[in-house]
Amino acid sequence: MKASDLKVYQDALVSAIEDMTVIYKAEIINSGLVSKNSFTFDPDATAGIASIVGFSGKVKGRNLLWIPSSLAILITEQVVGDTVSEYHDEMVLFTVNEINNVVSGAAITELNNLFQLSLRLSPPSIFAGGSFEIITPKSKSYEVEVNIKSDYYKKALSKGPQDHIVMNVAIEGSLDDEK
Amino acid sequence: MKNETKFHIPFFDSAKYVLEEYDISDIEREDVQLNKALTMNYEVNVVVGLTGDIRGTVGLSMPQGTAINLAYQALQEDASNKEGKLNSKAKDVIGEMIRKIALKGIDKVAVKGKDVEASPPTLVVGEDLHIVISQVHTVTLLINSSAGQMQINVCLEGVH
Numbered sequence: 001m002k003a004s005d006l007k008v009y010q011d012a013l014v015s016a017i018e019d020m021t022v023i024y025k026a027e028i029i030n031s032g033l034v035s036k037n038s039f040t041f042d043p044d045a046t047a048g049i050a051s052i053v054g055f056s057g058k059v060k061g062r063n064l065l066w067i068p069s070s071l072a073i074l075i076t077e078q079v080v081g082d083t084v085s086e087y088h089d090e091m092v093l094f095t096v097n098e099i100n101n102v103v104s105g106a107a108i109t110e111l112n113n114l115f116q117l118s119l120r121l122s123p124p125s126i127f128a129g130g131s132f133e134i135i136t137p138k139s140k141s142y143e144v145e146v147n148i149k150s151d152y153y154k155k156a157l158s159k160g161p162q163d164h165i166v167m168n169v170a171i172e173g174s175l176d177d178e179k
Numbered sequence: 180m181k182n183e184t185k186f187h188i189p190f191f192d193s194a195k196y197v198l199e200e201y202d203i204s205d206i207e208r209e210d211v212q213l214n215k216a217l218t219m220n221y222e223v224n225v226v227v228g229l230t231g232d233i234r235g236t237v238g239l240s241m242p243q244g245t246a247i248n249l250a251y252q253a254l255q256e257d258a259s260n261k262e263g264k265l266n267s268k269a270k271d272v273i274g275e276m277i278r279k280i281a282l283k284g285i286d287k288v289a290v291k292g293k294d295v296e297a298s299p300p301t302l303v304v305g306e307d308l309h310i311v312i313s314q315v316h317t318v319t320l321l322i323n324s325s326a327g328q329m330q331i332n333v334c335l336e337g338v339h
Contacts, residue, residue: 054228054236054298062228062301088309097314122228122298123336125236125312132305137274139299172299 001059001115002176003142006169007033008114009063010144012106013167016099017146020075034143047087048072049128051100055108057119061171062136063107065100069128071165072096088128097124103167139170184211187318187333189287190237190280194331197279198324201253209321221330222246222306223265225273227281228298233288235335237281237297238312239273243304245327246273252326265304274300280331 010033047069054062067075069087076084076095084091101124108119127134144167188211195206221240229235241249243264250258250269253276258269265273281297288295303310313334320331 050303052226052228052301052303054226054230054301056228056230056296056298060296060299062298064301090311093309093311094314120230120296121234122230123234123236123313123315123334125226125228125238125310127224127303127305127308127310129305129308132303132308135270135274135302135304136299137271137302170299170301 001111001117004033005111005114006107006142006144008107008110009033009103009142009167009169010146012103012110013065013144013146013165015106016103017165019102020079020099034145047128047130049087049093049096049126050132050134051097051124051126052134053100053104053124054122055104055119056122057112058115058117059119059171059173061139061169063100063104064134064166064168064170065096065103066166066168067096067099068164075099093126093128097126100124134168136170139172140175141168141170143168184213184318186233186288186291186293186335186338187211190284190333191320191331193283193287194239194280194320194322196283197276198249198322198326200279201249201276203249203252204325205323206325207323209323212319212321214317214319220308222308223273223302223304224308224310225277225300225302226312227277227300229281229285229295229335230298231295232293233295233335233338235315235333236312237277237284238332239277239280239329240310240332241329242327245329248326249273249276249329270302270304274302284333 049072051065072092073084076092147164222243223246224240226238247258250272253272260266277300285295317334
């Protein structure tokens with residue numbers, strides 16, 4: 001498996017965002033895959049929700065989905081059909097978890113089909129807060145960022161650079177094209 | 180409760196074993212608690228995912244001071260940075276600690292006929308965090324030790 005094969009996460013994330021924002025369509029402006037050595041939030045970063053799912057098999061790692069809190073609230077309101085006031089409301093946290101489950105499940109299934117990696121997912125854990133740092137020691141990470149635009153989401157997006165959703169994939173060791 | 184926690188206890192036992200390996204002393208275990216949903220307020224949290232016959236999460240949570248003491252004990256050198264927070268070496272060693280706890284627990288669970296694997300540890304450090312490490316029941320053990328207080332959380336799906 002090569003780093004470029006992780007594009008399956010980009011496809012899965014774009015597809016999940018389109019499905020979850022079906023009522024008030026979010027336009028995908030751009031998306032891309034980049035390599036990173038670590039995954040650390042800037043202390044001044046906007047409040048957000050991170051959902052972490054581990055995986056193991058022939059390769060080990062973890063998938064981390066990060067959504068800005070105000071955007072997570074708006075997506076949750078669409079999914080549950082009710083209003084939500086706090087970003088750490090259980091509904092919001094579980095919606096972000098569910099998106100991670102959907103994206104991770106689709107990407108892992110695709111990777112298993114392509115490379116027979118026998119990957120299996122652990123249940124997700126959620127972390128919500130103003131600023132936090134996330135580190136997966138001895139791993140290299142790859143990041144898919146999806147930028148979105150929508151009139152409906154303007155009220156969330158006007159507060160700052162919150163118009164992006166991030167899927168960060170950390171893999172222990174090296175991939176085939178990095179050995 | 181005993182039957183409900185038969186696959187959780189091996190992880191608590193392995194936590195004590197691993198802490199003792201790092202020369203952490205005065206380890207006192209409080210009562211095991213069963214929580215419907217778990218939220219924690221500690222600054223340093225590390226989780227390992229479990230996959231296989233048992234799916235779940237093993238988590239360790241503690242205040243920054245406990246984490247610095249633990250890391251100092253493991254590294255035998257200063258574990259804090261200029262701001263008095265965990266330095267990068269210390270974060271690595273805390274991650275390794277939970278990996279050892281998870282792997283040792285998995286060995287004990289394997290004796291009970293379960294094939295389980297662990298994902299790499301992920302460390303989350305921050306203030307005023309709202310954390311839910313599982314949507315299923317979580318079994319929690321509070322530990323007091325020479326390094327300070329910490330909380331071990333084990334949530335396993337489909338073992339009740």
